Amino acid sequence: MAEQIQKKLQGELEKYQQLQKDLSRAVAARQKLEAQLTENNIVKEELELLDATNTIFKLMGPVLVKQEMEEAKGTVGKRLEYITGEIKRYEQQMQELERRSEQQRETLGRLQQELQRGQGKG
Amino acid sequence: MKLNQLEFVNRKKVESDYEALQERLRTLPNKLSYDIMVPFGPLAFMPGKLVHTNEVTVLLGDNWFSKCSAKQAVELIEHRKKHVRKVLDDLQKVMKNFESRAEFTDLQKMSDVSFGVFLVNCFSNCVLFFCYTGKYRTAHKPHSKPKLSNVFEVDFPANGSDTKSMGHFQSEEELWAHLEELERQEELLGELDRMPNTAETNGEDTSSSEEEKEDKRTDLNGMYRAEDCITQGNFHKEVTNSDLFGGQVNGSTYYHSDDEDDIDVGDNSVPTIFFSHTVEPKRVRINTGKNTTLKFSEKKEEANRKRKNSSGNGHATPELPNIKTPADIYRFFVDVVNGEYVPRKSILKSRSRENSVCSNTSDNSAAEFDDRQGVQRSISCDEATQSDNSESILEEEEEEEEEGQQQLPKKLLPSSGTTEAFSGTVIEKEPLSPSLIPHPVIAHPILPTILERKSEEVLSKASEETPKRISKFKAARMQQPS
Numbered sequence: 001m002a003e004q005i006q007k008k009l010q011g012e013l014e015k016y017q018q019l020q021k022d023l024s025r026a027v028a029a030r031q032k033l034e035a036q037l038t039e040n041n042i043v044k045e046e047l048e049l050l051d052a053t054n055t056i057f058k059l060m061g062p063v064l065v066k067q068e069m070e071e072a073k074g075t076v077g078k079r080l081e082y083i084t085g086e087i088k089r090y091e092q093q094m095q096e097l098e099r100r101s102e103q104q105r106e107t108l109g110r111l112q113q114e115l116q117r118g119q120g121k122g
Numbered sequence: 123m124k125l126n127q128l129e130f131v132n133r134k135k136v137e138s139d140y141e142a143l144q145e146r147l148r149t150l151p152n153k154l155s156y157d158i159m160v161p162f163g164p165l166a167f168m169p170g171k172l173v174h175t176n177e178v179t180v181l182l183g184d185n186w187f188s189k190c191s192a193k194q195a196v197e198l199i200e201h202r203k204k205h206v207r208k209v210l211d212d213l214q215k216v217m218k219n220f221e222s223r224a225e226f227t228d229l230q231k232m233s234d235v236s237f238g239v240f241l242v243n244c245f246s247n248c249v250l251f252f253c254y255t256g257k258y259r260t261a262h263k264p265h266s267k268p269k270l271s272n273v274f275e276v277d278f279p280a281n282g283s284d285t286k287s288m289g290h291f292q293s294e295e296e297l298w299a300h301l302e303e304l305e306r307q308e309e310l311l312g313e314l315d316r317m318p319n320t321a322e323t324n325g326e327d328t329s330s331s332e333e334e335k336e337d338k339r340t341d342l343n344g345m346y347r348a349e350d351c352i353t354q355g356n357f358h359k360e361v362t363n364s365d366l367f368g369g370q371v372n373g374s375t376y377y378h379s380d381d382e383d384d385i386d387v388g389d390n391s392v393p394t395i396f397f398s399h400t401v402e403p404k405r406v407r408i409n410t411g412k413n414t415t416l417k418f419s420e421k422k423e424e425a426n427r428k429r430k431n432s433s434g435n436g437h438a439t440p441e442l443p444n445i446k447t448p449a450d451i452y453r454f455f456v457d458v459v460n461g462e463y464v465p466r467k468s469i470l471k472s473r474s475r476e477n478s479v480c481s482n483t484s485d486n487s488a489a490e491f492d493d494r495q496g497v498q499r500s501i502s503c504d505e506a507t508q509s510d511n512s513e514s515i516l517e518e519e520e521e522e523e524e525e526g527q528q529q530l531p532k533k534l535l536p537s538s539g540t541t542e543a544f545s546g547t548v549i550e551k552e553p554l555s556p557s558l559i560p561h562p563v564i565a566h567p568i569l570p571t572i573l574e575r576k577s578e579e580v581l582s583k584a585s586e587e588t589p590k591r592i593s594k595f596k597a598a599r600m601q602q603p604s
Contacts, residue, residue, distance in 0.1 A: 036184065039183040039184045040183070040184050042182070042183050042201075042202065042205060043182040043183045043184055043186050045201060046180075046182045046183075046188075046198050046201060046202075047182065047186075047188075049194075049197055049198060049201060050188055050190060050194060050198075054188050054189050054190040054191075054194065055188070055189045056186065056187065056188045056189075057179070057186070057187035057188065057189065058185060058186055058187070059185040059186075059187060060185070064187060072186065076184075076186065079184070
């Protein structure tokens with residue numbers, strides 16, 4: 001009886017660890033996205049500061065490609081939206097993962113209690 | 123907090139860099155061209171000229187560049203500096219928050235003075251001093267680690283340097299005193315206060331408790347130890363502090379386990395920790411003068427008890443003579459009670475033996491107890507809750523206990539009458555009775571009504587059987603003392 005419980009406990013524990021890993025990965029990705037978000041915001045502001053006379057370049061690999069001001073502004077704006085969307089998605093994912101890990105924790109606690117009871121009796 | 127400091131420093135550096143850059147940009151267009159040494163690969167330089175001094179290609183971020191005049195570049199830099207300053211301000215606000223919390227513990231003053239030293243020491247020393255997490259219980263364990271989040275903060279005051287540590291001791295002691303007071307207040311409402319014997323045991327446990335911390339019981343002892351410190355002053359703490367510093371490495375390992383224990387125990391602390399006394403049972407055995415027979419009977423029941431009780435030991439031990447487990451207590455008292463109560467005819471009969479030895483009835487009552495205990499345990503899911511209940515009840519005065527016991531008698535026949543009997547007959551037992559009775563008694567009121575009925579039925583059955591048993595046992599017992 002105790003062995004069964006222990007096996008179950010092991011299984012649940014692994015699942016919980018997996019959930020935790022996923023959660024940490026999601027958190028890291030979200031942090032990266034946040035950094036990109038701030039950066040793009042700065043770029044947007046600086047583009048505002050510049051006027052049309054300057055040329056704008058975009059670095060694509062080893063090449064600096066010339067861009068139009070309007071084009072650049074549009075691209076940056078779109079990127080910003082994309083990043084915010086990604087962040088929201090990750091947020092939802094994180095909440096889901098947290099909920100599931102909470103459930104796992106409960107089951108783990110229950111199993112542990114059962115195990116202890118079983119061990120106590122035996 | 124340390125992290126914040128580091129970030130702060132970084133940001134400052136960035137800002138200063140920007141300032142330098144601005145200066146450079148301002149002076150750059152002064153000349154049409156500059157003669158410079160151009161880096162040529164990683165190892166060489168080449169003489170060259172810097173032309174188009176007014177044209178600057180600026181990185182806007184995220185792989186975006188813009189070619190602009192030097193003045194415009196300066197403007198861009200200004201804009202970026204604004205951003206950095208904003209981040210700096212946020213960091214400062216966070217720092218202030220931390221500082222305000224640190225001041226609460228009076229440690230910040232120390233840390234400010236020797237911050238640099240502490241930083242070094244903090245990394246080297248694993249011993250962490252509690253800070254302001256508010257988890258007094260964990261803090262009580264001498265130098266138990268607070269939560270990880272507080273690690274950084276904790277490091278400041280803590281310790282590591284020898285000379286500093288001494289100074290810290292004093293401040294730490296003050297903090298300990300403060301913390302202890304707070305904890306004491308907390309626990310006044312809680313269960314610790316109920317255990318008068320803890321002080322005695324604590325003295326014994328102080329040295330060994332640290333080592334035993336793996337067990338919850340030992341943790342409890344440690345808790346008690348903390349209590350003792352409060353009562354006895356900071357002597358123990360000092361001792362422990364010295365021990366801690368002496369064996370920092372070991373201490374760290376201790377504390378790791380402590381932390382884990384603390385974390386676990388902390389959650390369960392109230393119910394189970396207080397009661398498990400590993401030491402107390404020993405004393406209990408010693409105390410009982412009457413115990414000879416009880417011991418005998420107890421041995422029989424020990425097997426049962428061990429199975430049933432893990433937490434129960436804590437309750438009964440300190441106050442009850444010879445009672446290692448609540449079951450014992452119950453038996454012990456029940457015997458007395460039983461004598462008075464009719465439902466347990468055995469009790470009546472045993473009464474005569476009360477004075478002589480409880481053991482006579484112990485066997486009889488033991489069986490009853492076992493039944494009851496079995497019922498109780500089967501019913502109660504959490505020993506902790508029981509213990510909590512018992513503890514809470516323990517705090518209450520005898521009157522309450524009597525009431526509780528009276529309630530129980532409905533479920534379990536003997537209790538109410540027995541309690542009164544105890545108070546009247548034996549003064550010594552008073553402390554015991556509350557501790558003894560509440561444990562089994564408490565379980566019942568808490569248990570759902572259905573369970574109570576079941577217990578009643580069981581008890582009634584047991585009681586019916588007891589007379590028969592008693593007669594047999596009586597004979598045996600009668601022979602024993604004689």
